Every structure is written in structure tokens, then in C-alpha cells.
Amino acid sequence: MTRLAIDFGSSETKIYMSGCGVVLKEATCMAVEEWLEGEVTHLKVKAYGDKARALSGRAAVNTHIINPVFEGDIVHENLAACLLENFLEKVEVTRRKAKHTEVIFILPCGCEPELKKKYVKIAEECGIGSVYFTITPFAAVLGHNVTISESTPMFVLDIGYGITNIAAISQDGLISGINVNLGGGNIDVHIIDDLAVHRNMKIGALTAERLKNTVGSLLPDDNKMTVADGREVSGGTPASLSVNSSQLYDIIVTYIDKILEYVSLVMAKLPAEVSSGIMRGGIYLSGGVMKMDGLAEYIESKLKVPVNLPEEPQLAAVIGAGVMLSSDKLFEKLATD
Incomplete structure (x- = not known):
């Protein structure tokens, strides 16, 4: 039987396969084309995961970048199931193989019972055989390789x-x-707003996240610098400006x-x-x-x-949930159905 731990995050999805380690880390988003025929709205998925994320800010007018998970909640169940099925196929868990697959999902601490029901529903739509849950704090600690x-x-x-x-x-x-x-998404939005108000520069979400990840720092006197491309708020002219760590510190x-x-x-x-x-x-x-x-x-x-x-804090939870899969004692203690 295939055993997976899945962290279906607001920004990224991580999948850990027992015996293999982390086998997938991709953006939790889809590029969806939408059009009308008469009074009927049609949807077509054009890209999944990282390929969809790369289209952010560059997609055609009728193509939308959709994140089916928002602030820890599944907000588009059908699209979430479609995205998860695509990710499972990427790690060679086909629909036929999925019925013999055991999955442990990582949920936020203190989540409502309705969220579990949503996960069960999308797991059923993907044909997953057995579904279990744990919460982020348990998984994250185990990801530190401690008992x-x-x-x-x-x-x-x-x-x-x-x-x-x-x-x-x-x-x-x-x-x-x-x-x-x-979380980090709030910082990204604030960076976008701050540059627009104080430096007359409109940037996209991907650029804001890149700024946070490359020059964002809480080290005293850190002065890393990078260049951000965008357009002027007032005139719409393409523009570039330099951004350093000190300018993001207060945000x-x-x-x-x-x-x-x-x-x-x-x-x-x-x-x-x-x-x-x-x-x-x-x-x-x-x-x-x-x-x-x-x-x-x-x-x-x-x-x-x-x-x-830990060395890779972004992977701690999914690695920790993977540890649960390898220990019957931990699984019995920390996983629920």
C-alpha cells in the first residue's frame, strides 16, 4: 500500500511518500479559463501548480489564477479535488492506485469539523482509499527530528x-x-500597497513575494538589495526600482x-x-x-x-507527518480518522 502525507497549504502543496521522502512541492493554484455560452458558464483548467503560478499577472483576460485553499480553508472544493488529483498523478498515484493509498492530511490547529468533511469529500473525488488527519503542531515538531x-x-x-x-x-x-x-501573504499584500503609496510603483503578487523572500530580513543593519519591475501608478509607464531590507523591515x-x-x-x-x-x-x-x-x-x-x-522549516510539517506514517505508535496517538 502507498502511504502519503499531504500538506495542502494556502500557497504550496507538499507531498511526502513513505519510503521516498518529499516527492512534490508545488504552488496550490490553477489557471482556469472561463467563458459564457448563452447563459451557461464554462470552465477549463489551463495549468496546474507552478505552471499556473507562473501565469499570475500575465494571463489572458478570461483566464483566472485560482487558489482553492485560502487561509487554511478549502474555498473551491471541486477545483481543490481537480488540483489534488493532478498532483497525485505527478507522483505516480493514478486513480487506480489511489484506492490502495493511505493519506494523512495536515490540518490547522483548532479547525472546524466542516473542514475535515471537505477533505474527506475531495479525497473521495480523487479515489483515495483511506483518509486520516493530524494537526500542524504535532507534524511540525516531528519534522524537527525530535520525540x-x-x-x-x-x-x-x-x-x-x-x-x-x-x-x-x-x-x-x-x-x-x-x-x-x-502569515506571509499579509506581508506580500502590504509590500504591494506600500510601494504603490510611497514610491508610485505598482507590482504584482509574485514580485512582492520575491522581495519578501530575497531581501526581507529582521537582522540588524541588514542591507540586501534587489530590483523590482512594475509600472508607475500615476502614468502606467513600465518602471524599475531598487528595494532593500531596511525598506521592508517595518512592514x-x-x-x-x-x-x-x-x-x-x-x-x-x-x-x-x-x-x-x-x-x-x-x-x-x-x-x-x-x-x-x-x-x-x-x-x-x-x-x-x-x-x-529546522534546516528546512517550510517542509517540517509534511516531513513530520511522514514520520507518523513510519511509526504505528505515533500514528495511533496523533492521527485521527
Whole structure:
């Protein structure tokens, strides 16, 4: 039987195959052409994943770039099923093979039961044989290649593109946790707005994300620089400008500080014994935003708690869910159907 762990994220989808490791990492989006014939609307998928994302800002008038997952929720079920089926085919899990496939999906901490139902529905549409679930905090910690103790609590901060998971956990279960609709996507939107207002420059979503990923930094006195292409807001003339780390610092800090406020709220409600255990073990960081230079150090200095950062924080959750697949004990403890 094929066993998969799937992180169906707002920005990227990652798939881990038992015995192989991470076999897919692609954008969670589709390029969909839409047209009318009489009063009937027709849809045709033109591209999936990274190929669809590359069309962002460049697609024809009647072609839309659609993200079926938004802030951790599946907002277009039919398109989500179509996209997931395409991704499964890319990792050689055909519809015939899917019925003999076991999948564990990674869900946000504290998600509503309706979200599980949506995942079950799209899994059925893809022909997947067995479906299980775990939550991001459990998966993310295991992605650090550490053991979740039954007695020692652990604290997780996972900042993704559309959602942030904050939780205290043990092998016995979730002690306390929340998810908030803040993440890297908010930073991208703010970068777009800031350049338009203060520098008369209109840029696209892909450019904003590139700026965040290449020059975004919370290191003191960091001055990395790159060039952004776009057009003037006032006249529409194509233009380029240089952007450096210091110009993005305040934008990034605005959202990170807000997230850390939520972290402090969760920590403040924990029992004293749990808090002391977290101080000893530190905070386990994960999520794509954690790749940013200086972010881990900034979090540590603001919260005055040690932090643990894996080598590839954007893959921590899907790797951790893959670890569950290889351990019957962990699977029994941390996975649900």
C-alpha cells in the first residue's frame, strides 16, 4: 500500500511518500479559463501548480489564477479535488492506485469539523482509499527530528502563507492552541500597497513575494538589495526600482509582532508546570516564513524563550507527518480518522 502525507497549504502543496521522502512541492493554484455560452458558464483548467503560478499577472483576460485553499480553508472544493488529483498523478498515484493509498492530511490547529468533511469529500473525488488527519503542531515538531514526550510539553509556532498555528502539545494531545489568519501573504499584500503609496510603483503578487523572500530580513543593519519591475501608478509607464531590507523591515515587523502577541496570550494561559517545560525545551519554529534571515533570533529576543529552527522549516510539517506514517505508535496517538 502507498502511504502519503499531504500538506495542502494556502500557497504550496507538499507531498511526502513513505519510503521516498518529499516527492512534490508545488504552488496550490490553477489557471482556469472561463467563458459564457448563452447563459451557461464554462470552465477549463489551463495549468496546474507552478505552471499556473507562473501565469499570475500575465494571463489572458478570461483566464483566472485560482487558489482553492485560502487561509487554511478549502474555498473551491471541486477545483481543490481537480488540483489534488493532478498532483497525485505527478507522483505516480493514478486513480487506480489511489484506492490502495493511505493519506494523512495536515490540518490547522483548532479547525472546524466542516473542514475535515471537505477533505474527506475531495479525497473521495480523487479515489483515495483511506483518509486520516493530524494537526500542524504535532507534524511540525516531528519534522524537527525530535520525540514528542508524554510528560514534557512542547511549544510550536508555525507561520505559513495564509495561517499561523500556535500550540502547546504533548504526546497525550493538544494542551492549548489556536490558529490565526496571519502569515506571509499579509506581508506580500502590504509590500504591494506600500510601494504603490510611497514610491508610485505598482507590482504584482509574485514580485512582492520575491522581495519578501530575497531581501526581507529582521537582522540588524541588514542591507540586501534587489530590483523590482512594475509600472508607475500615476502614468502606467513600465518602471524599475531598487528595494532593500531596511525598506521592508517595518512592514515585516508589523505582522510578526502581531503574531507574537497571540503567542504571548497562549503562553500566559498555560499552567506553570507547562510553562517551565517550554522554557527548558524552547519554541519549535516551522513554516515557510521562518526562512527569513533574522526572524528566529527576533522571536527569541522578543519572547525571551529559546527557539529551535529546522534546516528546512517550510517542509517540517509534511516531513513530520511522514514520520507518523513510519511509526504505528505515533500514528495511533496523533492521527485521527
